[in-house]
Amino acid sequence: MADSPDLGVERTLVLLKPDAVARGLAGRIITRFEDAVLKIVGVKMAQLDAEFTRKHYFDLEERLGADIYNSTAKFMQTGPVIALVLEGVDAVAKVRQIIGATYPNLAAPGTVRGDYAHQTKASSEVSGKAVMNLVHASGNSDEAKYEVGLWFGEEEQFEYETLAEKLAY
Numbered sequence: 017m018a019d020s021p022d023l024g025v026e027r028t029l030v031l032l033k034p035d036a037v038a039r040g041l042a043g044r045i046i047t048r049f050e051d052a053v054l055k056i057v058g059v060k061m062a063q064l065d066a067e068f069t070r071k072h073y074f075d076l077e078e079r080l081g082a083d084i085y086n087s088t089a090k091f092m093q094t095g096p097v098i099a100l101v102l103e104g105v106d107a108v109a110k111v112r113q114i115i116g117a118t119y120p121n122l123a124a125p126g127t128v129r130g131d132y133a134h135q136t137k138a139s140s141e142v143s144g145k146a147v148m149n150l151v152h153a154s155g156n157s158d159e160a161k162y163e164v165g166l167w168f169g170e171e172e173q174f175e176y177e178t179l180a181e182k183l184a185y
């Protein structure tokens with residue numbers, strides 16, 4: 017990374033899930049990150065298969081149980097996703113603030129999920145289907161390191177300086 021670690025600059029993984037891609041929300045969601053001075057340093061589109069989904073959500077079954085793992089894994093393979101590596105100060109926490117709470121009906125207005133996703137906790141639980149919440153983001157710095165490394169090789173991550181960074185740092 018171009019910046020000194022003591023500035024708190026870090027990288028995090030974001031997935032625009034199949035519902036975001038199918039609904040044509042990719043541009044609007046990415047704009048929110050860019051507006052918050054989160055820099056795109058890696059991007060690709062991918063169709064997940066069962067094996068890679070397991071690698072991505074390697075501890076989800078252990079943490080939340082087989083039902084949530086299975087419904088989430090199935091949903092994530094229903095269409096292509098767009099994967100992004102975002103870089104910025106406190107990027108992991110910042111991205112999670114921007115996307116909002118896991119269940120769209122609990123996500124604050126102004127967040128991506130609060131504004132664009134509609135499914136309620138109750139409907140997800142009753143149907144047994146995965147919560148369609150548009151975006152996945154790394155939960156903490158360790159997860160971010162693992163997920164960025166899983167999705168992007170070193171050669172697929174870029175270094176450059178934005179105008180906003182010139183002003184901020």
Ligand SMILES: Nc1ncnc2c1ncn2[C@@H]1O[C@@H]2COP(=O)(O)O[C@H]2[C@H]1O
Pocket residue numbers: 076080084088118146147151152153
């Ligand atoms: N409490 C929960 N109930 C149902 N699904 C959940 C819950 N917590 C997390 N998930 C799902 O597990 C996924 C973990 O990573 P994501 O952010 O991709 O999206 C999450 C949801 O799809």
